[in-house]
Amino acid sequence: MLISFASLLLFQCLGEGITFAFKLPVPGPVVGMLLLFMVLVLYPPLLEKIEATGSELLRHLSLLFVPAGVGIVAAATQVRGQWVAIIAALVVSTLLTLAVTALVTRAVMRWQQSREQQKSLPQSKPGAPDA
16 A cells, blocks of 8 residues: 555656646646556556555545645635635636536537447448448
């Protein structure tokens, strides 16, 4: 479990390093997750080694939100006059997320329907004349 936890931390550190080196506007842990995903696609046996640790971290995920909550409470005085902007940002981002999710869902459903229709069409044999 220690080695798999170290592997997860390694990917997070790699993501932080890449974000810092290339001055990317994306958080380092997100880049690290993308790297981990690519490695898991290319080398699936790694999943078996880190799955138990990942599941254990997910079981205790609520504890990981405590520092973020404390940070919000500590910064509350700085954002006291910004409530209108914060609420507007939350509403706009929520609506945008719903719209993008709906568009992606519709595109995937159309893609699935076209695949099902292609499978249901009779296949002509190679070299046979079409009617």
